[in-house]
Amino acid sequence: MATIHDVARVAGVSISTVSYALSGKRSIADSTRQRIDDAVQQLGYLPNAGARMLKGTRTNILAVSAPLHAGTYAPAHMTFVLSVATAAREYDYDVLLLTQDEATSGISRVAQSSLVDGIILLDVSNEDPRTDLVRRLGLPATVVGVPAETDGLTCVDLDFERAAEMCVERLVDLGHTDIGLLGQAPLVYKRGSNFPPRFRSAFAQMGARLGAHTTFAPTDEDSASVVAAFDRISAALPEMTALVMHCNEPVQSMVLEILRQRGIRVPEDLSIISACSTFDTDHLNPPLDVIPLPADKSCTRAIALTMEQLAGNVDPHVELIEPTYVELGSTSSVTH
Amino acid sequence: MATIHDVARVAGVSISTVSYALSGKRSIADSTRQRIDDAVQQLGYLPNAGARMLKGTRTNILAVSAPLHAGTYAPAHMTFVLSVATAAREYDYDVLLLTQDEATSGISRVAQSSLVDGIILLDVSNEDPRTDLVRRLGLPATVVGVPAETDGLTCVDLDFERAAEMCVERLVDLGHTDIGLLGQAPLVYKRGSNFPPRFRSAFAQMGARLGAHTTFAPTDEDSASVVAAFDRISAALPEMTALVMHCNEPVQSMVLEILRQRGIRVPEDLSIISACSTFDTDHLNPPLDVIPLPADKSCTRAIALTMEQLAGNVDPHVELIEPTYVELGSTSSVTH
DNA sequence: CCGCATAATCGAAACGTTTCGACGATTTCG
DNA sequence: CGAAATCGTCGAAACGTTTCGATTATGCGG
Numbered sequence: 001m002a003t004i005h006d007v008a009r010v011a012g013v014s015i016s017t018v019s020y021a022l023s024g025k026r027s028i029a030d031s032t033r034q035r036i037d038d039a040v041q042q043l044g045y046l047p048n049a050g051a052r053m054l055k056g057t058r059t060n061i062l063a064v065s066a067p068l069h070a071g072t073y074a075p076a077h078m079t080f081v082l083s084v085a086t087a088a089r090e091y092d093y094d095v096l097l098l099t100q101d102e103a104t105s106g107i108s109r110v111a112q113s114s115l116v117d118g119i120i121l122l123d124v125s126n127e128d129p130r131t132d133l134v135r136r137l138g139l140p141a142t143v144v145g146v147p148a149e150t151d152g153l154t155c156v157d158l159d160f161e162r163a164a165e166m167c168v169e170r171l172v173d174l175g176h177t178d179i180g181l182l183g184q185a186p187l188v189y190k191r192g193s194n195f196p197p198r199f200r201s202a203f204a205q206m207g208a209r210l211g212a213h214t215t216f217a218p219t220d221e222d223s224a225s226v227v228a229a230f231d232r233i234s235a236a237l238p239e240m241t242a243l244v245m246h247c248n249e250p251v252q253s254m255v256l257e258i259l260r261q262r263g264i265r266v267p268e269d270l271s272i273i274s275a276c277s278t279f280d281t282d283h284l285n286p287p288l289d290v291i292p293l294p295a296d297k298s299c300t301r302a303i304a305l306t307m308e309q310l311a312g313n314v315d316p317h318v319e320l321i322e323p324t325y326v327e328l329g330s331t332s333s334v335t336h
Numbered sequence: 337m338a339t340i341h342d343v344a345r346v347a348g349v350s351i352s353t354v355s356y357a358l359s360g361k362r363s364i365a366d367s368t369r370q371r372i373d374d375a376v377q378q379l380g381y382l383p384n385a386g387a388r389m390l391k392g393t394r395t396n397i398l399a400v401s402a403p404l405h406a407g408t409y410a411p412a413h414m415t416f417v418l419s420v421a422t423a424a425r426e427y428d429y430d431v432l433l434l435t436q437d438e439a440t441s442g443i444s445r446v447a448q449s450s451l452v453d454g455i456i457l458l459d460v461s462n463e464d465p466r467t468d469l470v471r472r473l474g475l476p477a478t479v480v481g482v483p484a485e486t487d488g489l490t491c492v493d494l495d496f497e498r499a500a501e502m503c504v505e506r507l508v509d510l511g512h513t514d515i516g517l518l519g520q521a522p523l524v525y526k527r528g529s530n531f532p533p534r535f536r537s538a539f540a541q542m543g544a545r546l547g548a549h550t551t552f553a554p555t556d557e558d559s560a561s562v563v564a565a566f567d568r569i570s571a572a573l574p575e576m577t578a579l580v581m582h583c584n585e586p587v588q589s590m591v592l593e594i595l596r597q598r599g600i601r602v603p604e605d606l607s608i609i610s611a612c613s614t615f616d617t618d619h620l621n622p623p624l625d626v627i628p629l630p631a632d633k634s635c636t637r638a639i640a641l642t643m644e645q646l647a648g649n650v651d652p653h654v655e656l657i658e659p660t661y662v663e664l665g666s667t668s669s670v671t672h
Numbered sequence: 673c674c675g676c677a678t679a680a681t682c683g684a685a686a687c688g689t690t691t692c693g694a695c696g697a698t699t700t701c702g
Numbered sequence: 703c704g705a706a707a708t709c710g711t712c713g714a715a716a717c718g719t720t721t722c723g724a725t726t727a728t729g730c731g732g
Contacts, residue, residue, distance in 0.1 A: 001448065003719090015683095019720060026679090029678070029680060047718080047719070050390035050689095051717070053385065053687095054719070054721095055687050055719045059386065068418060074411035075414075077414060078404070078410045078413060081417075081433070083568060085433050085434075085435045085436075086438075089438055094432050094434075094451070095433050096435075097400075097430075102425055106425075108687045114386060115430070174655060200716090222621065237711095242709090249586075257593060259581065283558055339687095340689065353711055353712070355689070355690060356693080359690080362691095363710070365709085365710060387717090390717050390718065392691070393690080424711075450718095596681045
């Protein structure tokens with residue numbers, strides 16, 4: 001492996017000149033820079049990561065803590081991990097993956113051995129031990145999601161409350177007064193995951209405020225549960241004309257399947273909105289109006305915030321991303 | 337952050353003594369070791385990763401190259417990434433995630449900057465540019481999957497041919513003579529992904545050898561495609577009494593849904609085997625006999641092989657994992 | 673034409689480890 | 703009982719960078 005010494009020798013300069021030429025921190029004669037660039041090219045030189053970590057104050061590595069909880073939808077999880085990795089590369093950062101048990105203990109380990117410059121926390125629950133940990137470590141860190149206690153934390157997330165409100169507002173505007181909400185797995189609400197309850201209660205409140213009847217049912221991923229949940233909602237709201245789905249892709253396609261079987265037409269008989277979904281709803285049958293959960297946006301912002309923390313100019317705060325509504329034809333106004 | 341100097345000072349010894357006490361590479365008096373351990377504990381000392389990488393010959397980091405291709409089933413993908421990370425930790429290795437465009441170019445980058453000791457390649461296709469790359473780099477590397485050309489490569493994978501044969505053998509043993517195969521997305525077969533065609537042709541060959549009629553159809557993930565594919569198979573094999581599914585979870589549950597709708601009973605009217613699945617089939621309705629695709633086994637072995645390469649005692653070779661058949665009641669003998 | 677700011681380059685120190693060779697102090701053994 | 707082997711410890715070098723002064727060459731105003 002070529003070192004900076006090799007480059008210096010080939011270019012006929014000292015190593016400090018090479019270093020300055022590459023970092024651009026001091027002015028270098030054009031001719032010299034050219035020779036150095038050539039040597040670098042020829043030798044395929046890349047600075048040794050260890051040496052750079054040791055000397056410089058940066059490791060150019062970020063830890064991403066991504067435990068896979070039961071009830072977490074794997075594709076969504078994956079989408080976030082990938083988005084973080086991609087966003088990090090924009091700043092010349094690599095990503096170290098901490099999962100499972102290591103998702104918590106690994107944080108201390110990599111922080112104390114100065115392996116990483118910062119930490120990204122994914123899939124935080126309300127009372128997440130990792131939040132205290134990063135507070136204590138004092139390392140730049142950004143949480144994707146909003147835990148119960150956000151003091152001293154930098155967080156980014158979709159504005160789930162606003163998203164729920166947008167769903168209700170739109171449907172009420174279209175004349176709907178009986179609106180169901182199909183939620184995630186019961187476990188998700190119990191485990192203390194943060195956004196599902198947030199969405200659920202904002203939904204109920206907005207419904208109450210605008211004078212609509214709403215009801216809620218969680219569901220597991222198997223078809224029996226989905227049918228049961230749908231029936232429960234239908235029973236509670238016999239006049240239901242609109243349904244908001246805040247759940248996984250398989251569940252959403254099962255619901256559409258149930259509707260087809262029962263001859264319930266979308267949107268003529270039932271208006272449907274897919275809320276906070278990480279997947280494309282336009283290949284569903286029919287395509288569903290959706291408020292996307294923008295993993296790329298959240299993660300890009302999370303990385304940007306972490307970089308700002310590294311630069312030292314940002315105070316802990318919570319940033320909520322404004323939801324957007326995408327119309328694909330699965331809602332219509334009520335016609336009596 | 338505490339350094340080895342701090343530990344040495346607190347314990348009242350030289351830094352080399354501390355280093356030897358921690359690495360165990362030279363004998364140390366019990367009393368001294370005790371004082372050192374105490375100091376380490378008290379200071380929360382962990383060796384600086386950069387310094388260790390620089391001096392030692394190991395970085396204790398592995399790169400895992402995991403591009404997410406179109407047509408790749410995200411949960412399966414995620415399962416492999418997690419398994420690699422978990423297995424690596426058993427050897428005190430961390431995992432650096434290379435995805436998307438960086439899945440290829442990042443390999444050279446992290447290798448040439450000596451950031452990683454080895455590389456794990458996931459989801460390789462027949463002609464994968466990454467295989468040439470790792471051959472050229474000469475860094476310890478293990479491929480999970482089997483590309484077209486395996487010379488000079490260390491590969492681990494489920495024995496897909498054997499799995500296909502097991503399916504056919506079992507069904508023929510049970511008296512079935514008309515056996516369908518429902519495959520993955522057409523794209524997967526076109527892209528040059530390796531195992532789906534391997535499975536498919538072994539399936540056909542074994543069918544021919546045992547005198548069974550077989551037919552094959554790929555399918556996309558939407559319900560229209562699934563129905564079409566199922567109908568195509570049924571049309572080609574009007575007497576079909578058994579179906580092997582080598583496809584994603586959503587597709588498999590859609591098929592079960594179709595069967596329910598049409599009143600086709602499992603296993604009375606149709607025996608079903610779920611082949612090479614990364615998910616649990618026992619929560620399906622009904623639970624399906626399955627030959628699992630053991631991500632943890634493959635990845636654990638891949639990491640072990642990489643560690644052996646690091647130790648310098650293993651030659652490039654291909655290792656195939658023997659499939660296992662799990663009976664859950666979705667197959668039965670033909671009754672006329 | 674002299675002194676001085678500026679540009680371009682260099683040498684050396686420092687980052688925190690690991691590891692080699694050295695050196696007393698014990699122990700072993702012929 | 704003396705030489706040799708072993709044990710426990712230490713100092714110093716080396717890994718490949720970055721960066722801080724220092725040094726030399728160059729251009730400029732007075």
